[in-house]
Amino acid sequence: xxxxxxxxxxxxxxxxxxxxxxxxxxxxxxxxxxxxxxxxxxxxxxxxxxxxxxxxxxxxxxxxxxxxxxxxxxxxxxxxxxxxxxxxxxxxxxxxxxxxxxxxxxxxxxxxxxxxxxxxxxxxxxxxxxxxxxxxxxxxxxxxxxxxxxxxxxxxxxxxxxxxxxxxxxxxxxxxxxxxxxxxxxxxxxxxxxxxxxxxxxxxxxxxxxxxxxxxxxxxxxxxxxxxxxxxxxxxxxxxxxxxxxxxxxxxxxxxxxxxxxxxxxxxxxxxxxxxxxxxxxxxxxxxxxxxxxxxxxxxxxxxxxxxxxxxxxxxxxxxxxxxxxxxxxxxxxxxxxxxxxxxxxxxxxxxxxx
Numbered sequence: 197x198x199x200x201x202x203x204x205x206x207x208x209x210x211x212x213x214x215x216x217x218x219x220x221x222x223x224x225x226x227x228x229x230x231x232x233x234x235x236x237x238x239x240x241x242x243x244x245x246x247x248x249x250x251x252x253x254x255x256x257x258x259x260x261x262x263x264x265x266x267x268x269x270x271x272x273x274x275x276x277x278x279x280x281x282x283x284x285x286x287x288x289x290x291x292x293x294x295x296x297x298x299x300x301x302x303x304x305x306x307x308x309x310x311x312x313x314x315x316x317x318x319x320x321x322x323x324x325x326x327x328x329x330x331x332x333x334x335x336x337x338x339x340x341x342x343x344x345x346x347x348x349x350x351x352x353x354x355x356x357x358x359x360x361x362x363x364x365x366x367x368x369x370x371x372x373x374x375x376x377x378x379x380x381x382x383x384x385x386x387x388x389x390x391x392x393x394x395x396x397x398x399x400x401x402x403x404x405x406x407x408x409x410x411x412x413x414x415x416x417x418x419x420x421x422x423x424x425x426x427x428x429x430x431x432x433x434x435x436x437x438x439x440x441x442x443x444x445x446x447x448x449x450x451x452x453x454x455x456x457x458x459x460x461x462x463x464x465x466x467x468x469x470x471x472x473x474x475x476x477x478x479x480x481x482x483x484x485x486x487x488x489x490x491x492x493x494x495x496x497x498x499x500x501x502x503x504x505x506x507x508x509x510x511x512x513x514x515x516x517x518x519x520x521x522x523x524x525x526x527x528x529x530x531x532x533x534x535x536x537x538x539x540x541x542x543x544x545x546x547x548x549x550x551x
Contacts, residue, residue: 199266201231201353201522207260208238211253215246220257227356230371234268236261239356247274297435300404303337305414305551307468308430308439310460312452314345314421317473318442320515322418323351324524324535325440328542330373331526334413334551337368337375339403341430342420343389343396346380353522357381366407372527377407393425400429414551421452423459431463438468438550440506445472445493453494457501468506468550470498471541475508507541510534 205221213223220226220240229238240257242250251274258272300306309325311318319342326338340348349355352371358381359367368377379389379399391399409415417436420426430436439460443453457467472494478485488511498505509515512534518525526535545551 199231199234199236199264201229201355203264204229204231204236204238204261207264208257210260211257214249214253215243220253229355230369231353232371234266235271236267236269237271238273240272240274241357242274250274297431298405298433299435300409300415302409303412303415305437306417306434307414307545307550308417308419308427308436308460308465309442310419310427310439310456311421311442311449312423312454312456313443313449316421316442316444316449317509318421319347319351319418320519320524321440321442321471321473321509321538322416323348323519324526324538325542325545326374326416327352327372327524328526328535328538329414329416329545329551331530331539332542332546334546335375335411336373337377337409337412337415339407339415339417340376340378340380341400341403341417341426343379343391343399343426344420346378348376348378348418349380350385350522351519351524352376354378354381364406366403368407368409372523375409375412377403379403397425397429400426401433404430404434423455427456427459428463431460431465436465438466440468440471442471442473443494443497444474444489445487445491446489447493449489450493450497453497467501467503468545469504470494470501471506472508474511477511480513506544507537509537 208226209219209221211220213220213225216223225240225242227239227241240250240254254272254274258270261267262270309318309322326336330336338348340346352374354369354371354376358369368375383389417430441453441457443449460467474489476485477488495505514529515525515534518528526538529535
């Protein structure tokens, strides 16, 4: 039985925060929980004045997690945001002054994953492409630019608030070989982000330019659905090397996908290709194949545009369970037929020198 994030959290919940009387997970002092194979890392974010008092609790937490089946190594550290190093502020009162497209330091390529319509699986595709490229040996970053509906923290199994050594530079988190930043790491999972366009645009620029991405072969940007402020800001403020459009085969999704394609063409961002998600469903009981949302619509649209159909991703329960569990299908079941679709897509991008 593989080690899960939930098992670690349940173990940590047995410990009590002396300051609040709650368990340490509910009290919010457990941050940056990351699980890679048999290694577990997490941080206690506390008042620096109480570091000595919390040391026995940190040691107990480390010991309890070490005792879990499948755990070989545990690293538990204590940290704090002090007056000299406050958490980064992603709520600017106004956007930065307009500038032309800029290069993000250390990032060789930027690829946007977009859709015209919500609910077509764009974030699932983004997470799996990022992890598949990382498995292929590329240095990969993933920017969750869906500010109103961030899902990458859950999909990549990342939690905790990113640190900031100076209140401006943001240190991203990492899991499954992917460096990731999301507004979802700065808010509670059930907390709405109620921002108007200027605040949203300013926060996106900060997440692009003030995050210490390091040296990346590619930064994957998971965009929100539609053709709004985020898409325009990304295309106008950063050198985007291309966009991948995700759609289901049904006509309603394709209508909106065409609008997204038209937007990128107007913004002079190349269309690298299209991905047909939920392309087909194979019954797990009888093996019968059904095209629940139709078939061939995305392929026909790609041919019309003169761009490649990069992948046809099947509709499968394992893909959804993997995303909800914090380990995309290419990580949790790399030998499955579903994972191989994304692995082939990543290899095709590498062979075409896109990445």
